[in-house]
Amino acid sequence: MSYLTLDRVSHYYFSKKQYTEALHNISFSVKKNEFISLLGPSGCGKSTLLSLISGMLQPAEGNILVNGKKIEGSDLEIGYMLQQDYLFPWKNIIDNVLIGPRIRKRQPEDLKQRAIALLEEVGLENVADKYPNELSGGMRQRAALIRTLITEPEILLLDEPFSALDFQTKLKLEVLVADLLKAYQKTAILVTHDIGEAISMSDRIILMSSHPGAIEKVYDVPVELRNESPFMARKHPKYSRLFDKIWADLDQQKDTVKPLEEDAYERP
């Protein structure tokens, strides 16, 4: 039973002199509580795809459906996490975390308590009144995660949220996010160019090719890896087998691909 469905989605970017096809005929579906990774080189339109799913962009062609209904106008809550935390430097942490409910004008009495509890759950005690520049990169990204979760989104879109962090912080955060998503039963789509991250976190991996962005191959992550935490999964023998397979496929793809334009499709 599919929850989120992309049906022959294509998207274009226009400039004065030319147009570029960013996404070509993308179709896939996501089950409820599933964790999907979109893996691919830069310029494969991963971020565009997330913007489309979030409803910030409308697809030029094709449909995006949730429970069989068009996503536009549905009051489905979607959480979006970016490469960097983008906490507002002029707001303290608690105000940053509560920005979502404030914008939606939904602020029940106990929300602040809930926010503080959530912050503590991710190991951020006594930071409510601190400002983002007083926190380390990992702490900031955790605060950004709580900002995303506090609105109780049903689908989480993660746009390389760990790519700006050092390796140790990144691993810890991967474990944390995996645990939280499992505990709160969220559906998630992760965009990444890190093969290891994709394997250790997700149930399914969609490998994309670029120019234009299209689905190249889909891998099911073995059940043994899915049930492990990202940290333990990396030690599993099946992990390296899948890693090698994806690596080989990516390698082959790179030979046939035109030289990359710097993030041409990532930033509309």
Added chain:
Amino acid sequence: MNGPKLFALYQQKLKKEAKIVLTWQLSILILFFALWETASRFYWIDPLLFSSPSRVFSSIWSRLLEGSLLSHIQITLLETILGFLIGTIAGIIIASMLWSFHRFAKVMDPYLVVFNAMPKVALGPILIVALGPGYLSIIAMGFIISVIVTTLVVFAAFNEVDQNYLKVLRSFEATKWQCFKEAVFPASLPAIISTLKVNVGLSWVGVIVGEYLVSKQGLGYLIIYGFQVFDFTLVMSSLVIIAILAAIMYKTVEKIEQMLIRK
């Protein structure tokens, strides 16, 4: 182990540095006035044209006692502050409108460029005709000279705000106004403050020129009057007062900056 000791040394060094800088600053000031006074006394410069510090300060003092200077200062200061405030606020409002309506910004672009390039004081006579030879024209001059620059600088700052902040807000389905209030405006605050600083200088230019043209009162009027009756001590006195007032206004803006922007 040596932490506290080294820190104390570092603090001493900082204090010493601050002292040296202050000493130099004061020396330059004193040297300037001393040189001016001497040059005037020994007729290296014509004391009739360039006056001297002693005459300037005694003139300021006597006019202060007599009370006439204070009302001149009040009027000019009021005009400048009003011109400054109206120009700055209007500039920010126009910039916000340009940001909200993309097409409006595109349509207005050539007009803003022309108006910005134009020497605003050239509009003086027209202002006087339109608003009458009084406060209104002078305040309008202070306003008109700062409003376009403010608009352009603030609008540019609005457009430079990192799009990802807006993406965060849009993921919560923020409206355009909410995006402006939560991200665009606060992120542009440093740029807005720096235009405030520029505008302090600009509105003084506008008001003094305005007073040259029309007024019967104010520091600009004193300068022109002094010039006409060949009383250059009066001209120099007014300049000294303007310098002091403009510096105070600038420092006030700096204080506001420190209050508004967390470092």
